[in-house]
Amino acid sequence: MENSEESCIEPYYPSIYEELVGFDDDAENITKYLISGEKDLDVVSIVGMAGLGKTALARNIYNSRSIIDHFDVRAWCSVSQTYNRRELYVDILKQMTDDHHKYVDVEHLADILRKCLSVRKYLIVLDNIWDGKAWHDIQLCAPYSGKGSRIMVTTRNEESALYMRKYSDPYLLPFLNDEKSWELLQKRVFQRGNSCPLELVNVGQLVAKKCKGLPSLIILIAEILSEEREAFSWLKVAYDISSHVSDKEMIMKTIQSSYDHLPDHLKPCLLYMGLFPKDYEIPVSDLLKRWIAEEFVQSIDTLDLEELSDICLRDLVGRNLVMVSKTRLNGKMKCCIVLDQVREFCLRKITQEKFMQLIVPYNYPDQPEEQRLCMYIQDRTMTSDFKESDQEFIVHPKFSILDSKNPFRLLNNLRLVRVLHLLDIYLDNSLPTAFQSLAHLRYLAIFVKAFDFKWVSHLLHLQTLRVRSSYIMISPAIWKMSKLRHVDINEFPITIWEEDDIVLDNLKTLGLCSMSVADMTRKFWDKFPNLEELRLHINEFGDHVSDYSSSSLMNNLDIIFPSRLKCLSLSEIFLTDELVSSIAELEYLETLKLSEIYFAGEKQWDLSDYTFDQLKVLKLHRVFMTKWSCSEESFPWLECLVVKSCSKLEEIPDTLMGTTLLRLIKVIDCSDSVCNSAVKIKEESEEYYGMSIQVHILKKDK
Numbered sequence: 218m219e220n221s222e223e224s225c226i227e228p229y230y231p232s233i234y235e236e237l238v239g240f241d242d243d244a245e246n247i248t249k250y251l252i253s254g255e256k257d258l259d260v261v262s263i264v265g266m267a268g269l270g271k272t273a274l275a276r277n278i279y280n281s282r283s284i285i286d287h288f289d290v291r292a293w294c295s296v297s298q299t300y301n302r303r304e305l306y307v308d309i310l311k312q313m314t315d316d317h318h319k320y321v322d323v324e325h326l327a328d329i330l331r332k333c334l335s336v337r338k339y340l341i342v343l344d345n346i347w348d349g350k351a352w353h354d355i356q357l358c359a360p361y362s363g364k365g366s367r368i369m370v371t372t373r374n375e376e377s378a379l380y381m382r383k384y385s386d387p388y389l390l391p392f393l394n395d396e397k398s399w400e401l402l403q404k405r406v407f408q409r410g411n412s413c414p415l416e417l418v419n420v421g422q423l424v425a426k427k428c429k430g431l432p433s434l435i436i437l438i439a440e441i442l443s444e445e446r447e448a449f450s451w452l453k454v455a456y457d458i459s460s461h462v463s464d465k466e467m468i469m470k471t472i473q474s475s476y477d478h479l480p481d482h483l484k485p486c487l488l489y490m491g492l493f494p495k496d497y498e499i500p501v502s503d504l505l506k507r508w509i510a511e512e513f514v515q516s517i518d519t520l521d522l523e524e525l526s527d528i529c530l531r532d533l534v535g536r537n538l539v540m541v542s543k544t545r546l547n548g549k550m551k552c553c554i555v556l557d558q559v560r561e562f563c564l565r566k567i568t569q570e571k572f573m574q575l576i577v578p579y580n581y582p583d584q585p586e587e588q589r590l591c592m593y594i595q596d597r598t599m600t601s602d603f604k605e606s607d608q609e610f611i612v613h614p615k616f617s618i619l620d621s622k623n624p625f626r627l628l629n630n631l632r633l634v635r636v637l638h639l640l641d642i643y644l645d646n647s648l649p650t651a652f653q654s655l656a657h658l659r660y661l662a663i664f665v666k667a668f669d670f671k672w673v674s675h676l677l678h679l680q681t682l683r684v685r686s687s688y689i690m691i692s693p694a695i696w697k698m699s700k701l702r703h704v705d706i707n708e709f710p711i712t713i714w715e716e717d718d719i720v721l722d723n724l725k726t727l728g729l730c731s732m733s734v735a736d737m738t739r740k741f742w743d744k745f746p747n748l749e750e751l752r753l754h755i756n757e758f759g760d761h762v763s764d765y766s767s768s769s770l771m772n773n774l775d776i777i778f779p780s781r782l783k784c785l786s787l788s789e790i791f792l793t794d795e796l797v798s799s800i801a802e803l804e805y806l807e808t809l810k811l812s813e814i815y816f817a818g819e820k821q822w823d824l825s826d827y828t829f830d831q832l833k834v835l836k837l838h839r840v841f842m843t844k845w846s847c848s849e850e851s852f853p854w855l856e857c858l859v860v861k862s863c864s865k866l867e868e869i870p871d872t873l874m875g876t877t878l879l880r881l882i883k884v885i886d887c888s889d890s891v892c893n894s895a896v897k898i899k900e901e902s903e904e905y906y907g908m909s910i911q912v913h914i915l916k917k918d919k
Contacts, residue, residue, distance in 0.1 A: 239397030239432075240274050240390075247388055248278055251340065251367045252287045255384045258361050262378035263371045265390035270432040271371040272344055272496075274390065276542075279342055279369070285913075288367075289337040295344045295496035296351045305354060306330050309341060330358040338364040345496055346372045352381050392430025399425040401432060405439030420451045427458040433556055434458075437471045440536045444478065472562040475538055485513045486529050487538055488570075490555050491563020498542050498552040503638075505530065506681045506703060510636050510659035522702075523725060546834045546857045546881075547808065636660040640685060652676070659700075668706075670695040680723075682706070696721065696744075704728070708754065712736060721745055728752025728786065737777050748779040749805075752786040778803055786810040791817055792840075801827040812838040820844070820865060824851045833857065833878075841865055849875035860895075861885040868894035874902040883913045 250261045263271050278284060279293055292312040294305055306326040313333060341359070343351060352370075359368065372378055378387035393401065402425045403413050413421055424442065428434045441454055457470065479487065486508055493499055505526040508514050514526045530550065533539040538559055543552040555563070632654055644665045652658075658676050662683035667690065673679065674694035681703040689709040695701075696719050703726045711730040724745050731754040742748070776799040778785065783805050790796070792814050800809065809832055816822065822840075824847040832852055836859040843865050849872050856878050860869065868890050873879060879902070882895045892914045902908040 239393045239401060240270065240277075243388070243390060244274060244278055244281075247274075247369075248281065248283060250385050250388070251278070251284060251369065252365075256363050256365050257384075258359060258366050258368070259384045260381050261367060261369045261385050262381060262387040263369070263390055264375050264378045264387045265373065269390050269392065269430075271373075271390055273432070275342060275344060275369060275371050279340070284340065287338075288340040290333075291340045291342075293342045293344065295498070296346050302354045305351065306358070313337075313339070327358050331360060334358060334366070335360045335362055337366075338362075339366045341368045343368065343370045346370050346377055346381075347374060349377060349380050352377075393432060393435075394430065395422070395426050398428055398430055398435055401425075401435050402428075402439055402442070405436055406443045414446070416448055417446070417451060420448050420455065424451055424455045424458070427455050431468070433558060434468050434471060437468070437475060437538075437558075440475055440538075441471070441478070468558045469562055469565075472538075472559055475536060476562070476566070479536070480532075482513065482515070483529055483532060485511070487533055487559075488563050488567055489513065490539065491560050491567060493555070493560075495557065495560060496554065498554055500552055501530065501550045504553070507636050507638075507660055509702075510680055512635075521725075546836070546859065548856075633657050638662045640664050640683065674698065699723065702726075706730075710756075719744060722747060724748055726750040729754065729788075731756045734776060738775075739777050742777055742779045745779055747781060749781060750784040751779060751782055752788075754788050755790045780804075782806055784808040784810075786812070787814070788812040791815045792822065793817070797824070797827060801829055805831060807831055808834040808836075810836040810838070811840055812836075814840040814842075816842055822846070824848070827851060828853070830854070835859070837861065837863055839863065843867055846870050847872055853878075855879055857881045857883075859883045859885070860887055860891060863887055863891065866891055869898060871898060871901070874898045874906065874908075877906065877908060879908070879910055881911045881913070883915070885915045 247261060247263065250259070263275055265271050276293070279291065285291070290313040292309040294308050296305070303323045303326060306323065310326070310330055310333065341355065343355065346352065355368065359366070368381075370378065370381060375387060375389070399422050402421060406421075407413055421442075424438060425435065428438060438454065438458070442451055445451065445454075457474075476484065476487070489508065489511065490499065490504070505523060508526050508529070509522045514522055514529060516522060517525060520528075530539065530553070534541060534550075534553070539553050539555055541550050541552075542554045543550075545551045634655055635657055637655070637658060637660065640662045642664065644663055652672055653675075656676065657678060659678050660681045661673065661676070661679060662681070664685040666686065667688040668684050668686040669690040670692035671690070671694055673682065674692065674697065677698060678700050679698055680700050682701065683703075683705040685707050689706060691710055691712070699721060700723060701721060702723050704724070705726065705728060708729045708731060711727075711732045721744060725747065727745065727748060728750070729752040734755060737755075776795050778799055780803070782803050785800065785803070785806060785808070787810070789812075792811070800806070806829065809829070814837075820841060820843040822842045822845045824845075827847075828850055829852055831854055833854055833856045835852070835855060835857070838859075838861045840863050842863070844867060847870050852873065855873070857880065858869070858873070860866070860883070862885065864887070866887060869882070869884075871894065873882075882898065884892050884895050895912045895914065899910045899912045902910050
């Protein structure tokens with residue numbers, strides 16, 4: 218249920234799935250096929266050419282309230298022309314269960330998936346199917362359970378849709394008519410409800426007609442028209458569209474025009490996104506870090522690199538070259554995608570220009586500029602004998618875990634590599650040796666059995682370090698890596714070190730780290746003056762309530778957190794008044810996540826005397842309290858509340874209905890009384906305050 222848990226508040230920018238002009242009837246018809254008809258398993262196919270909006274339509278249906286309420290579990294899978302059976306099974310299981318089966322053999326995965334689907338009413342979406350291979354693999358695991366389960370597919374190939382047919386005929390998606398084309402064009406050009414000036418209506422309708430009913434082309438054309446508000450310029454656009462014979466070349470020319478209008482610093486950012494696999498949902502946080510590592514984003518004035526990279530992405534989204542596919546609880550982008558036509562354009566451009574950009578060699582600003590090639594190596598290429606000595610590359614973000622080849626034999630020949638993303642392959646013991654020649658790394662993400670910080674301490678330019686490992690060997694040497702901005706490790710101990718002069722000014726995020734209360738001092742956190750996100754396990758509380766009385770916390774009540782935190786995640790701790798008080802004092806805190814939280818004595822959480830001035834998102838997961846109380850002033854800016862697996866909680870405090878900014882309450886796997894209290898808050902808020910609050914209730918044991 219992770220996807221539905223994150224995508225809940227309207228984003229601050231247009232989303233690819235935000236608005237479907239002209240497809241209301243199609244959405245209604247397809248929804249009927251999904252929720253009515255045969256009790257046996259049925260396949261509903263949406264068929265249409267590229268650019269018609271098949272994926273956008275399917276995604277809107279998939280995320281509609283009627284579909285969410287009708288099916289017990291859902292999974293969305295993008296299936297490209299080449300795909301991996303194991304990854305398909307893992308992807309479905311990850312979305313339908315909380316368990317991760319990534320490293321189980323494929324036949325065992327199929328058995329697990331078959332058992333999972335046999336007892337539930339499920340919906341599986343296979344987006345962008347090209348042939349019957351993926352369908353055959355799904356059939357092996359899709360039982361005919363008589364529960365009304367459905368598989369929805371999108372495809373350009375009507376023959377494939379007929380091959381997969383069970384009861385419902387393929388749904389042939391039509392082109393937009395002239396009226397709907399004009400409606401979509403207006404909404405994209407004149408946002409925020411503004412209407413088209415009378416002098417532009419006739420020529421605007423002509424432009425819309427020349428787009429031949431293709432929504433993707435209309436969206437791209439709208440970006441060009443939004444910068445020109447003269448009839449002559451619009452007429453020229455209409456002429457340019459009609460001067461091309463093929464729809465494909467017409468779209469390519471339109472994208473070329475949008476690309477030409479991009480500021481120079483945005484062009485490599487867009488081309489870089491074309492290197493990801495077709496239909497791949499790119500994690501935004503990861504993408505921005507890679508842009509920074511590749512030096513596509515440069516510091517300006519008072520804005521830091523993360524803010525600037527976010528502005529760059531929002532600019533590309535605003536120009537309709539990149540689309541938002543998932544949003545976070547706070548409304549910010551979580552994942553984005555590049556439309557097929559834009560990706561094809563980027564790949565063409567990468568080939569034409571060899572993705573060259575001019576840069577100043579590091580530490581030699583007085584020397585002439587040199588060219589740097591950013592290469593992309595896919596799975597097949599990683600096994601070849603590649604010997605370019607002065608190249609840089611990024612690695613395929615979905616590297617197969619079954620590939621036993623060791624990629625590090627290539628790295629000695631790629632000295633200038635800056636971005637190395639290998640979280641999807643289990644690395645062997647050659648790791649320390651392999652890193653010796655990679656002194657220019659800025660981004661490193663790896664999965665290894667044991668990890669020693671000493672292996673990377675010589676990487677003085679490293680900005681992002683992500684590690685998945687079962688055993689972490691700590692070393693003070695890491696704190697001499699002054700360029701570090703983001704440290705993301707599954708869990709590692711963090712301790713005081715002797716060097717008083719060490720200050721990591723650039724560090725923004727740190728986690729998941731464990732530390733004792735005794736080390737949580739102002740002197741310690743001053744080492745990270747700009748830390749904004751912290752994921753922390755305070756290990757001195759012990760694992761049982763009986764340990765609480767002997768904890769040294771009782772003798773050390775001065776609990777300190779970094780003062781500039783915006784996001785704090787705490788796990789596996791006892792929540793005391795002193796701890797809550799320290800959290801409430803964080804004046805910039807916007808997101809608070811509490812997981813596996815215990816209480817000493819009475820299991821009550823009373824926040825009546827506390828105010829969380831800037832908190833917008835509160836997530837409570839397995840917080841073992843029976844009663845929760847707060848005042849109407851406790852959360853003045855709260856927008857989103859998630860309560861998950863809080864089995865002992867009796868209800869959500871009704872005083873939250875006075876929180877005028879609250880827009881969403883999500884309740885997952887909790888008691889009926891908690892669900893009822895959420896509904897009560899919604900109803901009374903609407904009745905007495907005129908507030909509109911969404912309430913999403915999910916039960917895992919349907």
